[in-house]
Amino acid sequence: MRLTRYFLPVTKETPADAQIVSHKLMLRAGLIRQTAAGIYAWLPLGLRVLKNIEAIVREEQNRAGAVELLMPTLQSADLWRQSGRYDAYGPEMLRLKDRHDRDMLYGPTNEEMITLIFKDGARSYRDLPRILYHIQWKFRDEVRPRFGVMRGREFLMKDAYSFDLDEDGLRKSYEAMFVAYLRTFARLGLQAVPVKAPTGPIGGDLSHEFHILADTGESALFYDAAIEEVTRDDLLSADASTIARLTGLYAMEEEEHAKVADCPVPAERLRSRRGIEVGHIFAFGTKYSASMGVSIQTKDGSQIHPQMGSYGIGVSRLIGAIIEASHDEAGIVWPESVAPFRVGLINMRADDAACTHAADRLYGQLCEAGVETLYDDRDERGGAKFATMDVIGLPWQLIVGPKGLEKGVVELKRRATGEREELSVESALARLAG
Amino acid sequence: MRLTRYFLPVTKETPADAQIVSHKLMLRAGLIRQTAAGIYAWLPLGLRVLKNIEAIVREEQNRAGAVELLMPTLQSADLWRQSGRYDAYGPEMLRLKDRHDRDMLYGPTNEEMITLIFKDGARSYRDLPRILYHIQWKFRDEVRPRFGVMRGREFLMKDAYSFDLDEDGLRKSYEAMFVAYLRTFARLGLQAVPVKAPTGPIGGDLSHEFHILADTGESALFYDAAIEEVTRDDLLSADASTIARLTGLYAMEEEEHAKVADCPVPAERLRSRRGIEVGHIFAFGTKYSASMGVSIQTKDGSQIHPQMGSYGIGVSRLIGAIIEASHDEAGIVWPESVAPFRVGLINMRADDAACTHAADRLYGQLCEAGVETLYDDRDERGGAKFATMDVIGLPWQLIVGPKGLEKGVVELKRRATGEREELSVESALARLAG
Numbered sequence: 076m077r078l079t080r081y082f083l084p085v086t087k088e089t090p091a092d093a094q095i096v097s098h099k100l101m102l103r104a105g106l107i108r109q110t111a112a113g114i115y116a117w118l119p120l121g122l123r124v125l126k127n128i129e130a131i132v133r134e135e136q137n138r139a140g141a142v143e144l145l146m147p148t149l150q151s152a153d154l155w156r157q158s159g160r161y162d163a164y165g166p167e168m169l170r171l172k173d174r175h176d177r178d179m180l181y182g183p184t185n186e187e188m189i190t191l192i193f194k195d196g197a198r199s200y201r202d203l204p205r206i207l208y209h210i211q212w213k214f215r216d217e218v219r220p221r222f223g224v225m226r227g228r229e230f231l232m233k234d235a236y237s238f239d240l241d242e243d244g245l246r247k248s249y250e251a252m253f254v255a256y257l258r259t260f261a262r263l264g265l266q267a268v269p270v271k272a273p274t275g276p277i278g279g280d281l282s283h284e285f286h287i288l289a290d291t292g293e294s295a296l297f298y299d300a301a302i303e304e305v306t307r308d309d310l311l312s313a314d315a316s317t318i319a320r321l322t323g324l325y326a327m328e329e330e331e332h333a334k335v336a337d338c339p340v341p342a343e344r345l346r347s348r349r350g351i352e353v354g355h356i357f358a359f360g361t362k363y364s365a366s367m368g369v370s371i372q373t374k375d376g377s378q379i380h381p382q383m384g385s386y387g388i389g390v391s392r393l394i395g396a397i398i399e400a401s402h403d404e405a406g407i408v409w410p411e412s413v414a415p416f417r418v419g420l421i422n423m424r425a426d427d428a429a430c431t432h433a434a435d436r437l438y439g440q441l442c443e444a445g446v447e448t449l450y451d452d453r454d455e456r457g458g459a460k461f462a463t464m465d466v467i468g469l470p471w472q473l474i475v476g477p478k479g480l481e482k483g484v485v486e487l488k489r490r491a492t493g494e495r496e497e498l499s500v501e502s503a504l505a506r507l508a509g
Numbered sequence: 510m511r512l513t514r515y516f517l518p519v520t521k522e523t524p525a526d527a528q529i530v531s532h533k534l535m536l537r538a539g540l541i542r543q544t545a546a547g548i549y550a551w552l553p554l555g556l557r558v559l560k561n562i563e564a565i566v567r568e569e570q571n572r573a574g575a576v577e578l579l580m581p582t583l584q585s586a587d588l589w590r591q592s593g594r595y596d597a598y599g600p601e602m603l604r605l606k607d608r609h610d611r612d613m614l615y616g617p618t619n620e621e622m623i624t625l626i627f628k629d630g631a632r633s634y635r636d637l638p639r640i641l642y643h644i645q646w647k648f649r650d651e652v653r654p655r656f657g658v659m660r661g662r663e664f665l666m667k668d669a670y671s672f673d674l675d676e677d678g679l680r681k682s683y684e685a686m687f688v689a690y691l692r693t694f695a696r697l698g699l700q701a702v703p704v705k706a707p708t709g710p711i712g713g714d715l716s717h718e719f720h721i722l723a724d725t726g727e728s729a730l731f732y733d734a735a736i737e738e739v740t741r742d743d744l745l746s747a748d749a750s751t752i753a754r755l756t757g758l759y760a761m762e763e764e765e766h767a768k769v770a771d772c773p774v775p776a777e778r779l780r781s782r783r784g785i786e787v788g789h790i791f792a793f794g795t796k797y798s799a800s801m802g803v804s805i806q807t808k809d810g811s812q813i814h815p816q817m818g819s820y821g822i823g824v825s826r827l828i829g830a831i832i833e834a835s836h837d838e839a840g841i842v843w844p845e846s847v848a849p850f851r852v853g854l855i856n857m858r859a860d861d862a863a864c865t866h867a868a869d870r871l872y873g874q875l876c877e878a879g880v881e882t883l884y885d886d887r888d889e890r891g892g893a894k895f896a897t898m899d900v901i902g903l904p905w906q907l908i909v910g911p912k913g914l915e916k917g918v919v920e921l922k923r924r925a926t927g928e929r930e931e932l933s934v935e936s937a938l939a940r941l942a943g
Contacts, residue, residue, distance in 0.1 A: 117578055196552075207516060
């Protein structure tokens with residue numbers, strides 16, 4: 076993509092209302108723009124990151140055998156009256172009326188709706204087990220939206236729902252999602268700590284939250300240092316034994332930790348850090364399948380209510396979490412897996428015909444090789460171009476200037492480390508296309 | 510995908526409230542499920558079609574140089590007060606209040622918001638021309654939602670907005686979108702008729718609607734038969750001359766046609782057919798850029814309001830339009846470009862070990878070859894499997910049965926024509942992987 080044809084409103088000023096670094100950098104790097112309190116438009120660069128994260132989340136859901144569908148954003152209040160949650164849910168639920176004065180709501184979650192859909196489509200034990208998921212915009216009317224997309228009101232979430240014949244099946248579905256979560260966060264370049272969670276109003280007896288460690292996190296965590304020894308490779312090859320290893324290690328949110336009389340972790344191994352919740356999984360049994368009358372015929376002819384679980388990932392929030400975990404003084408440092416472009420190509424002298432010719436040619440070669448490239452072909456000073464590339468945080472910067480061209484070289488800079496090297500165009504291409 | 514692990518609630522009954530064939534078939538084929546009046550959940554098979562259509566729309570927008578972003582579904586009423594449309598827009602706009610009693614609305618379109626976003630990000634003539642687009646759920650509170658996704662309330666739309674320095678630029682952007690639309694509809698296997706449209710409340714002087722010809726269309730069209738001579742190849746290679754050729758031919762909606770005193774088309778060449786509106790493009794000039802104060806510095810230092818246009822495609826509605834245009838007694842007949850799977854593989858005897866072994870093996874080979882396959886591995890009668898495959902309308906059916914296997918053959922059926930042929934597994938694979 077040529078920057079002269081793109082829409083990338085990068086700003087130097089840090090907006091006054093942005094308190095945390097991810098919020099500041101998302102605004103400065105032209106990823107988002109606020110359009111109302113806690114509601115954001117995703118500008119072209121931000122949308123590319125969002126789609127990359129969404130794709131990884133989707134791949135891991137599919138890999139776990141979950142089937143994708145898409146539920147609408149608006150729901151009928153009657154649906155929530157069936158489960159009893161319409162009145163129970165607080166003012167975070169955005170309630171509205173349509174032109175016929177019917178009570179509607181903007182879905183904050185979808186347990187009721189998916190239960191209804193499953194009820195209509197499944198009859199017998201042959202239709203189970205199933206995990207259904209969608210990735211859809213949701214709304215929670217936060218009283219004080221802040222921290223940018225980390226605590227916004229309209230946000231993108233992946234929510235999955237499992238349906239099983241018995242508790243043993245539910246446990247298997249729960250484990251499959253647990254593995255999917257470990258893999259998802261590892262692929263996003265994040266270290267996620269699973270924390271046993273109280274089940275609260277959603278009910279049920281088994282629940283874990285997944286937290287990204289970051290100083291600006293809203294939760295305080297206490298955990299066994301051994302959790303930090305679990306490697307990325309361990310997570311990418313996670314199975315039931317990985318879950319057993321992780322859940323066997325102490326990890327609690329402050330509130331729960333405070334209730335523990337004798338912490339089983341010796342003081343020298345107890346870590347206290349802040350975390351950002353990016354995922355939450357629940358096994359809640361028959362709460363919705365019973366209240367909404369889902370009846371499934373078993374092999375022996377009896378009728379049961381399926382055992383259910385629900386599994387959420389905050390897709391849009393993850394962008395904030397990734398930036399909190401990966402940035403420096405100059406701006407964002409994207410992990411390769413989610414970077415909006417792999418390479419930022421800089422033409423140092425757009426007013427120099429030879430330099431522009433060389434940069435144009437290199438851009439064409441990168442595109443041909445399938446390397447996602449943002450090409451700064453603007454007629455601007457080199458300093459402004461470097462600052463832009465640093466703040467938007469693409470993994471590689473490739474710099475074409477008249478002096479280097481005389482020597483037959485271009486400069487390659489790795490954003491994460493700042494390392495620079497001069498090399499021939501051919502070598503640069505070979506490196507980046509790899 | 511194995512049907513035993515999928516979620517495909519196919520039904521035999523035709524729902525009473527479904528009046529038109531696309532609505533009936535979408536419900537029968539398990540593509541959608543209504544969750545409230547005019548609001549639908551997209552079941553797994555329907556979502557795949559929706560994504561395929563979305564991908565084609567996106568490719569053609571990108572090809573035309575448009576840049577994708579994503580605006581939120583909810584908007585602040587204040588934004589619409591700036592343009593004066595908040596009070597002007599009728600009861601189709603879903604108005605609501607958040608917990609702080611602020612007026613909000615669920616966006617039916619995005620002229621105001623994109624103008625605001627552009628205003629913040631563009632300063633000078635260097636930042637123009639631009640076409641920005643998004644593909645997002647919108648809401649129009651139809652008084653009587655009907656015809657399934659054709660006139661639903663929550664619907665998926667692609668809307669693009671162009672910004673140019675002058676009217677000549679606007680005309681070029683309008684033409685680029687016109688070409689994109691011709692190519693998009695041709696790739697979707699549809700014949701679209703561009704009809705000159707009155708500009709109405711949106712203002713401006715140039716507007717075209719794109720209609721798909723179908724007996725159940727809501728509009729009555731009158732047009733020159735020569736329009737039918739424009740071929741698919743003409744449309745796929747469309748340029749300014751194609752637009753000139755098409756817009757030079759008479760085509761009007763009934764209401765406008767009735768106002769024409771002397772129709773320029775001789776009676777024998779005047780066609781009257783019904784159409785489904787699937788796209789609408791407008792050039793409306795400075796209506797929003799002036800009212801919302803967008804100021805751009807030109808090369809000579811003066812300030813202007815950019816010339817704007819907007820360009821919509823009803824993405825979810827297109828599914829209904831495609832089915833209206835492509836179905837038979839037995840069900841849907843998907844064009845290859847949007848089919849949810851390319852092949853439906855039928856195991857005729859899931860209770861026969863040899864037959865199942867052969868079908869499983871073939872399924873593995875199709876997956877390996879990258880052929881999107883829905884594998885009916887259920888323990889059901891052959892008749893039920895044929896009916897399911899016919900109603901969901903995948904382009905190819907591949908039938909594995911004990912009798913064929915004895916002769917070393919499988920059966921390949923082309924859904925569109927009903928043609929069947931027996932051939933070896935190797936030949937079938939070669940044919941389908943092509």
